[in-house]
Amino acid sequence: MRATVMYGAGDVRVESVPDPRLTEPTDALVAVNRAAICGSDLWPYRTLEHSDTGRRMGHEAIGVVEAVGTDVGTINVGDVVIMPFAYSDGTCIFCREGLHTSCIHGGFFGTGEADGAQAEAVRVPQADGTLVVLPVGFDDALMPSLLTLTDVMGTGHHAAVAAKVGPGKTVAVVAVGLCGVLAARRLGAEQIIILGRHPDRIALAKEFGATDVVSERGEEAVERVREITDGFGVHSVLECVGLEQSVLTALCIARPGGAVGRVGVPQDETIPASRPAFHNNVTLSGGPAPVRAYIEELLPDVLEGRIDPGHVFDRVVSLDEVPDGYRAMNDREAIKVMIEV
Ligand SMILES: [Zn+2]
Numbered sequence: 001m002r003a004t005v006m007y008g009a010g011d012v013r014v015e016s017v018p019d020p021r022l023t024e025p026t027d028a029l030v031a032v033n034r035a036a037i038c039g040s041d042l043w044p045y046r047t048l049e050h051s052d053t054g055r056r057m058g059h060e061a062i063g064v065v066e067a068v069g070t071d072v073g074t075i076n077v078g079d080v081v082i083m084p085f086a087y088s089d090g091t092c093i094f095c096r097e098g099l100h101t102s103c104i105h106g107g108f109f110g111t112g113e114a115d116g117a118q119a120e121a122v123r124v125p126q127a128d129g130t131l132v133v134l135p136v137g138f139d140d141a142l143m144p145s146l147l148t149l150t151d152v153m154g155t156g157h158h159a160a161v162a163a164k165v166g167p168g169k170t171v172a173v174v175a176v177g178l179c180g181v182l183a184a185r186r187l188g189a190e191q192i193i194i195l196g197r198h199p200d201r202i203a204l205a206k207e208f209g210a211t212d213v214v215s216e217r218g219e220e221a222v223e224r225v226r227e228i229t230d231g232f233g234v235h236s237v238l239e240c241v242g243l244e245q246s247v248l249t250a251l252c253i254a255r256p257g258g259a260v261g262r263v264g265v266p267q268d269e270t271i272p273a274s275r276p277a278f279h280n281n282v283t284l285s286g287g288p289a290p291v292r293a294y295i296e297e298l299l300p301d302v303l304e305g306r307i308d309p310g311h312v313f314d315r316v317v318s319l320d321e322v323p324d325g326y327r328a329m330n331d332r333e334a335i336k337v338m339i340e341v
Contacts, residue, residue, distance in 0.1 A: 156238070193225060
């Protein structure tokens with residue numbers, strides 16, 4: 001089959017690889033119909049050291065089940081399924097607490113644990129716990145929005161939950177995490193301030209419910225957010241970047257007693273602004289989103305048209321065009337790229 005392999009920074013190839021097969025009785029094989037390129041795929045795209053074996057990329061997919069292992073009970077051949085970026089058994093102590101990304105039998109697609117989904121097919125470990133059967137077919141107009149439930153919409157929701165967003169709250173989103181804006185609006189936020197500069201993202205953020213834009217950076221951004229929040233800062237901050245500067249800004253724009261929910265993978269070992277965060281009793285929470293737990297909560301809102309996160313996809317490519325999709329996202333020509341396999 002054909003699959004996406006990253007050999008090093010800027011070096012993405014689509015090439016023939018061995019067909020995936022069932023290796024555990026709890027596995028399923030899924031023929032991929034839609035996949036996506038993630039903002040987090042851009043970190044290795046910029047920094048991955050060259051290797052001769054490469055890394056199989058992709059962790060967001062919708063497809064049809066082609067085969068199941070002997071221990072798979074709830075997923076059947078022919079089911080149209082959605083695959084979250086992490087696999088999980090759904091039954092361990094952490095899955096039962098809704099923290100599927102810490103599943104003791106779990107792991108992540110597009111890593112050494114499981115191959116990537118920017119491919120014609122993918123082996124899905126722990127199929128019963130991981131996959132969710134969709135009640136619609138591939139021709140459905142909602143496919144782009146459903147695809148966001150594999151990662152970005154669940155991740156935005158997680159940031160909002162970790163930041164304790166609720167009715168009437170003031171929220172800031174660093175930096176234009178679009179699904180974070182949508183999630184904050186869905187949870188009843190009254191004011192949603194986005195921090196960022198990219199015109200296309202700002203336009204979409206406004207469509208998703210952002211009320212204010214702050215384009216300053218650093219201390220000026222902190223001052224500006226305080227200005228438009230009666231001098232105190234916001235109740236909830238969604239940190240969607242992971243760089244030291246954005247975490248610092250996030251912690252400094254939270255008002256006393258506020259909370260920062262971070263979903264940007266930290267690029268540093270330490271957390272800045274420890275002292276002001278302490279003095280202001282600011283909660284810092286978040287991590288890899290247990291999107292499997294959120295699919296059930298968010299799916300009805302997508303199916304019934306209350307949220308339309310699929311608008312984040314502003315480019316569609318074929319599998320062979322995936323390398324150009326990476327380039328377009330990295331060059332900020334595209335916000336997010338959907339792959340039609
Ligand atoms: Zn588990």
